[in-house]
Amino acid sequence: MLHIENLRAEVDGKEILKGLSLDVPAGEVHAIMGPNGAGKSTLSYVLTGRSGYDVTGGTATLDGEDLLALDPNERAAKGVFLSFQYPLEIPGVPALTFIRTAMNAQRKARGEAEITAQAFLKLAREHAAALKIDFDMLKRALNVGFSGGEKKRMEIFQMAMLAPRFLILDETDSGLDIDALKIVSEGVNAMRSPDRGMLVITHYQRLLDYIKPDKVHVLAGGRIAATGGPDLALELEREGYDKYARAA
Numbered sequence: 001m002l003h004i005e006n007l008r009a010e011v012d013g014k015e016i017l018k019g020l021s022l023d024v025p026a027g028e029v030h031a032i033m034g035p036n037g038a039g040k041s042t043l044s045y046v047l048t049g050r051s052g053y054d055v056t057g058g059t060a061t062l063d064g065e066d067l068l069a070l071d072p073n074e075r076a077a078k079g080v081f082l083s084f085q086y087p088l089e090i091p092g093v094p095a096l097t098f099i100r101t102a103m104n105a106q107r108k109a110r111g112e113a114e115i116t117a118q119a120f121l122k123l124a125r126e127h128a129a130a131l132k133i134d135f136d137m138l139k140r141a142l143n144v145g146f147s148g149g150e151k152k153r154m155e156i157f158q159m160a161m162l163a164p165r166f167l168i169l170d171e172t173d174s175g176l177d178i179d180a181l182k183i184v185s186e187g188v189n190a191m192r193s194p195d196r197g198m199l200v201i202t203h204y205q206r207l208l209d210y211i212k213p214d215k216v217h218v219l220a221g222g223r224i225a226a227t228g229g230p231d232l233a234l235e236l237e238r239e240g241y242d243k244y245a246r247a248a
Ligand code: ADP
Pocket: 011, 012, 016, 034, 035, 036, 037, 038, 039, 040, 041, 042, 043, 052
């Protein structure tokens, strides 16, 4: 599914990713952990094509297709989805309108017709019910005045509606209380599927008690410095990143 080889990227002329290689097969959930400033967010931005993050070498493909050659909208249309570390509030735009616009933009990029209002509402009602979201909340301006837990629920709803093929969660657990953490984890676990891959970026092991990763990678020195199973996350929690940061 996702295949990254020897990826190099810089921000403001400073090299952040220095030959990073990583494979996430379809159906698997991989965690990336690493010290602050290691380049975890840079990796997620490079994969989604945010401007200002310049790739200077290496490759990243999704199902064999060169991701780096696509513009951000095309990547989204291929199903690459990045969750927000800090959910945006959009005054005046109801959550449902926002999601429908995003969905139709993706369909358009895939050469598909817009979803009908009827089909969209049916889908929205199904997912809202599954996530125990009050449908009226979806008519309010996106995230404005929502509690932390409601914002997270909204993000999971958005994910479920857009049904991405490859999901990147970048420190989506930061600042969450235990209830919100459970909402996010349950939502993410419900999205596990044999043809979907996920990259869970986190600074803390705690999230991985709820989202069991198939593999855990350490990002340090601009590369994947170590790979292991869930035990590696526990080791990092105990011993920190020093060992890997020094070796890198
Ligand atoms: P992490 O997510 O692992 O904490 P980041 O990818 O956010 O790390 O940052 C990696 C490095 O790149 C840091 O040294 C950071 O200061 C730098 N960096 C990230 N984004 C920018 C930016 N927009 N402008 C300048 N430097 C940046």
